[in-house]
Amino acid sequence: MNTPSQTPILSALKRYIDDKTIRFHMPGHKGGGMAGNALADFLGKTVFAADVTNVPGMDDLHQTYGVIKEAQEIAATTFGADYTYFLINGSSCGLQAMVMTVCNPRDSILVPRNMHRSILSGIILSGAVPVFFRPEYHREYNIPLGVTAESINRCLDRHPGVKAVMLVNPTYHGITSDISSIARIVHDRGIPLLVDEAHGPHLYFHRELPPTAMDCGADAVVQGTHKILSAFTQASMLHLKGRLINRQRLEATLRLLQSTSTSYLLLASLDAARAQMSTQGRELVQHALELAGYIRSECNKIRGLSSFGVEIIGKSGVSGLDPCKVTISVKNLEVTGLWVEQWLRANRNIQVEMSDVFNILLIVTSGNCQQEAIYLLQALREMSEMPDKNCSGTAWQSNLTDFNLLPDIPELLVSPREAFGSPVNVLPLENTVGRISTEIISCYPPGVPVICPGERITREVIEYLLTMRDLGIHFQGCADPALNTVRVMES
Numbered sequence: 001m002n003t004p005s006q007t008p009i010l011s012a013l014k015r016y017i018d019d020k021t022i023r024f025h026m027p028g029h030k031g032g033g034m035a036g037n038a039l040a041d042f043l044g045k046t047v048f049a050a051d052v053t054n055v056p057g058m059d060d061l062h063q064t065y066g067v068i069k070e071a072q073e074i075a076a077t078t079f080g081a082d083y084t085y086f087l088i089n090g091s092s093c094g095l096q097a098m099v100m101t102v103c104n105p106r107d108s109i110l111v112p113r114n115m116h117r118s119i120l121s122g123i124i125l126s127g128a129v130p131v132f133f134r135p136e137y138h139r140e141y142n143i144p145l146g147v148t149a150e151s152i153n154r155c156l157d158r159h160p161g162v163k164a165v166m167l168v169n170p171t172y173h174g175i176t177s178d179i180s181s182i183a184r185i186v187h188d189r190g191i192p193l194l195v196d197e198a199h200g201p202h203l204y205f206h207r208e209l210p211p212t213a214m215d216c217g218a219d220a221v222v223q224g225t226h227k228i229l230s231a232f233t234q235a236s237m238l239h240l241k242g243r244l245i246n247r248q249r250l251e252a253t254l255r256l257l258q259s260t261s262t263s264y265l266l267l268a269s270l271d272a273a274r275a276q277m278s279t280q281g282r283e284l285v286q287h288a289l290e291l292a293g294y295i296r297s298e299c300n301k302i303r304g305l306s307s308f309g310v311e312i313i314g315k316s317g318v319s320g321l322d323p324c325k326v327t328i329s330v331k332n333l334e335v336t337g338l339w340v341e342q343w344l345r346a347n348r349n350i351q352v353e354m355s356d357v358f359n360i361l362l363i364v365t366s367g368n369c370q371q372e373a374i375y376l377l378q379a380l381r382e383m384s385e386m387p388d389k390n391c392s393g394t395a396w397q398s399n400l401t402d403f404n405l406l407p408d409i410p411e412l413l414v415s416p417r418e419a420f421g422s423p424v425n426v427l428p429l430e431n432t433v434g435r436i437s438t439e440i441i442s443c444y445p446p447g448v449p450v451i452c453p454g455e456r457i458t459r460e461v462i463e464y465l466l467t468m469r470d471l472g473i474h475f476q477g478c479a480d481p482a483l484n485t486v487r488v489m490e491s
Contacts, residue, residue, distance in 0.1 A: 004278030008067040009271040017049045061262045062255045071271045081239035088266045091198040092118030094222035094238040098194045101250040102164040103128035111166045114144040117442045127417045131159045132409045136317025142358045145317035146177030166194045172446040174325030176210040183217030192244035198224035205281030210320030219244045232269040284366035288324045292364040298377045304333035326362040348379040407464045410455040419453035424487045432457045435488035440477030
């Protein structure tokens with residue numbers, strides 16, 4: 001009988017190392033790092049000893065039968081799923097797999113515009129056609145919120161042929177939607193509800209947090225175990241519940257997408273993170289909640305700063321809030337969040353999760369401590385009182401006050417897959433009005449697409465991208481990261 005504290009993968013890894021097996025197998029470092037290896041000198045040889053492949057006794061991620069199967073079953077019980085799959089290619093891989101499981105070429109899927117670009121990658125790979133909807137939007141903080149059940153119902157009325165609905169819950173800023181009501185609407189039409197819950201693997205472990213998507217009726221969710229819990233970067237989980245998802249097709253899709261060179265460092269980190277939350281989850285989340293509450297409360301006392309809390313619940317598209325995400329508006333200081341992020345890193349050696357034109361975002365977990373919070377708040381107080389903030393490079397512009405960080409959705413003229421694979425012309429950004437993009441252009445973080453393959457580029461899109469470029473925003477998905485040029489379909 002499995003117990004929550006068990007770690008099947010980690011235990012098997014320890015046994016393999018303790019056996020001192022002579023390794024005539026991959027990887028080439030043979031568990032020792034080899035002489036003169038700078039990384040071994042930096043990290044120590046234990047990391048190399050634990051970097052094994054799927055040798056006998058370590059199971060096979062692509063056809064589980066042993067310790068990985070056992071660890072996934074314990075994880076399913078822990079997170080309230082029927083089935084759980086460990087992901088070593090990040091949450092992106094799981095999101096792509098969900099889309100490819102439910103959609104065939106030319107099938108349509110309802111997706112929010114504030115999706116992560118990996119969802120669009122899944123749409124391209126599957127040949128599906130996205131039907132985009134806009135989430136609600138907070139005008140004061142200039143952030144996307146959740147979506148209402150009424151909005152989803154209207155979208156499904158207008159597009160009765162969609163094969164599935166995808167939601168982002170919680171959002172990057174910790175906003176959750178009324179998943180229970182949305183799930184009932186979606187299931188009444190006999191289609192599955194998929195949820196990008198990359199920022200919500202901790203929700204299951206504390207009553208003060210919003211409910212998980214699965215507890216509210218979602219059929220498949222992807223959680224970024226590394227984003228909030230203690231797994232290594234790129235380690236995530238995909239959970240299934242109910243019978244609307246074809247499990248055999250999902251497993252076949254994961255075999256297509258996941259690396260055959262399985263990282264047991266990542267798998268063991270998933271196993272250990274799950275065990276940690278099984279035995280200490282409530283206490284760990286409680287620490288994070290108290291620390292985040294302290295930071296939020298003190299930020300609201302600093303001149304020019306503001307940070308919303310549970311008072312936002314009840315606004316359109318806001319059913320709940322994960323308080324461990326602390327959004328701090330710097331708009332009233334007449335500086336950009338980009339500048340504040342750079343100032344904190346350069347002057348106080350503090351790195352925030354992300355910044356945009358108006359805000360900085362903090363992710364607070366049990367890995368943070370009170371001393372770090374005090375130091376951060378001291379830095380923010382000093383920054384807010386600076387008479388000359390020297391915003392060169394990310395200068396405040398008065399016309400940004402009402403700037404919408406979630407621009408209008410361009411017209412989709414051809415499927416993303418068709419546009420992605422078509423012959424291209426490379427044109428200066430300013431000369432692309434009316435042309436059809438062949439590439440994803442997203443501001444990162446959070447990775448929300450501004451333009452997708454198959455969409456017509458408008459003057460408004462170009463002006464938005466030029467503004468973002470002038471502010472120093474980082475672009476992802478496009479061939480030219482400086483965004484001087486864009487790849488469009490041949491006319």
